[in-house]
Amino acid sequence: MNQIFAILILSLTLFACSGQQNSSVTNFESGFSLTKDTISISVNGRMTHALEYKDKYYVLFEQRLMKYGGYGKRWLYIFSNNQLEKVIDCPEEMKTVYLDFYVQNDSIIMKPYMDKQSYYLDNTNLKWNKIDKTDDLIWEDSDFYVYSLDFGEWGGKTWFKDKKTDSQYVLESTTPLINKIDNTYYLTNSFQVLKIDNPKELTKCDSDVTYENIEKTGKNYSWYSQSKGYVVIHEDENVDYFDFSYHPNIVSSFVLNNELLHIYETDTVSYLARIADNRIQPFEKILDDVKFFNWHYSYRSKNKTGKNELLKFNTKNDQAFGLTTIKGNKIYVTYLINKTELKPRIIGKEKSNEIFENRLKAILSDFSKLTLTEIESKEKEWKTFDITPNHKIGIGDSWNPNNYEIDINKSYLVVEDSIISNSIMYYATKETDLVRAVTINWEKTQTSRIEFGNEKSASEVFLTKFNDLILILTNELGEPKSVNEEKKNQSFVWTTQNNINVEVKLSRQDNYNNIRMVVYERK
Structure with a gap:
């Protein structure tokens, strides 16, 4: 909300x-x-x-x-x-x-x-x-083609190729943004700006280190150019490239009235800026x-x-x-x-149980005739969060004893609270639109931050949830056909009058907690 x-x-x-x-x-x-x-x-x-x-x-x-x-x-x-x-x-x-x-x-x-x-x-x-095939051209003017490649941990190279002679000149610079004022080139990266008055004063390439040869052979880390032919007009010397935490940086550079200007970003504000004496000097705040x-x-x-x-x-x-x-x-x-x-919203225990009960009634009322179209409509009505994968997910023979073709899936997520969530997967046959099996997994809610010290409380929450589910299922289906009450791996099985198996299992091992429910037609 x-x-x-x-x-x-x-x-x-x-x-x-x-x-x-x-x-x-x-x-x-x-x-x-x-x-x-x-x-x-x-x-x-x-x-x-x-x-x-x-x-x-x-x-x-x-x-x-x-x-x-x-x-x-x-x-x-x-x-x-x-x-x-x-x-x-x-x-x-x-x-x-x-x-x-x-x-x-x-x-x-x-x-x-x-x-x-x-x-x-x-x-x-x-x-x-x-x-x-396409090439790696990043700039072109009347005199030069400029190519650049990024080699990941090995850095990158930028080549100036003379249009008249086909000679190439290279420097160690990874995919820069290029601007030109008169006949001078400016190469911008996040923490560095280089000035090149004459690209022909860069290191001239031998045939084995031209752009075409490096791109073709992939020998991207075997040779490094001499540092010549350019001037560093700005470099943030406080940057540790192995430290991936946020650091203020140059977002982009552009030319206005023959002056090189920059968009410079801090953790809270973005500015227009210029460079003077190797330092970024913001002069206008533009966005917060x-x-x-x-x-x-x-x-x-x-x-x-x-x-x-x-x-x-x-x-x-x-x-x-x-x-x-x-x-x-x-x-x-x-x-x-x-x-x-x-992102899915947290809906609370009461709403989560209500959705489960509605699902149970929809699935078990006449499982052999349940269509994917029908249950999709129900899930939208219940406002669950669609997490359907882009690839087919099959099931083993034990949950598909009749060997139905499973070639389409739909999956939805319900986030109960910060500890527990459940995801449902419908396994169906595309030709008939019939659902052949259903699995529901109650798992720990995925968060963007690491949490420690809550394994015990999570285990208790899963045990309580499991007992709630068993009560709901017993009220709906009667007494289970079989029960395994092993402390860390409890399981219950029901078989309905129309030959549908409903299996529920609780797993609790150290910091892992899971409840799995499976619904399928017996042979």
Whole structure:
């Protein structure tokens, strides 16, 4: 409830600032202006990548998976004039962590880091088509192609390739953002800015360390260039690259009136800044409580053509995030307010038991005719949280003695409190839409922080929950057919008149607690 309230307040605040246009403008003494807009969306996922292309926003979303592993689905949302224009499914092959999303040769491209196979978007038919190979170009002007590769723990390299001679010049710099003022190049990373007056004064490449050869052979850590041909105009010497805690950093750099400026972020505030005497000097606060981010191995879209990159940010609220771009002295911020809840709410013991009893009646009233469509409708009615995996999950012969084909699943989560939650899985046959088996698991609630010292209390909670379930099942089904009351592994089994088995087992071992219930048709 607090989360929804916070989103509502943010939406109303932005709207109130803007009147009917849903837009607010702030003019700063520095000569910059900040325009804020809001777009309301509904998507079961988080933003990962974004591009501005031909006056439209192209935003990638990835489904959040709460359980079962695998990769989430991806969708491309296209926005025009702050309105959602189109939603396009992404290829199944793009279910990967390391993905780049960029414009090249007037095409929008998705490129996985570990695979040569990439896709481009056909803007006419709005469909994805395969392309065999794309390169690692991050900048181009009339004199040079600039390529860069990220080798993870081995750092990275950036090459300047002379368009006239094909000679290549290299330095150790990992996927920087590049800006150019007159004939001078500026390479920006989070904690460092380099100045290159003449790329031909960098280390000239032998054939074995050209971009093409390193990209082809993968010998990314076998050679390091000489440190020459550039000047470090800023470097944060307090940064420990093996310390992954947050540190103030440069988010982006851009050129205005032949001056290199920066967006600089602390843990609470984002500023416009310039560099003087090797130090970042903020001169205008622009946003509070946002965290800019870039996705893993996503670097080709930063500033390839000299146009300022589209920046992505999160807020403290998972359902409020946004986009920022700078055009001249105008800063544009678009908040995306997601109406779809991305995390399940705690509903309490009473509501959790009510859902269980409703499920029990729905499942056992006529199990042999229970359809997946029917139970999906019920789960929506009960407002449980959909956590269906993107891959098929089967079951063993003991829970499927009739050897039904199991080729579709649906799963839902109920968070009772901070200690215990339950997830239900329906195993079904797609052709008939019939549910063939059901499992419910009561497990420890997953939290984002590590908790110690509550194993004993959790064990007691699970024992109490188990006893509650046995009472509910006995009231519904009568006395169990068999009982095993071993202290740490209790189990009860019922068989209904229409030959349906209901099995419930409690497992308590050290800091592991689990209750599992299985419903299936006997042979």
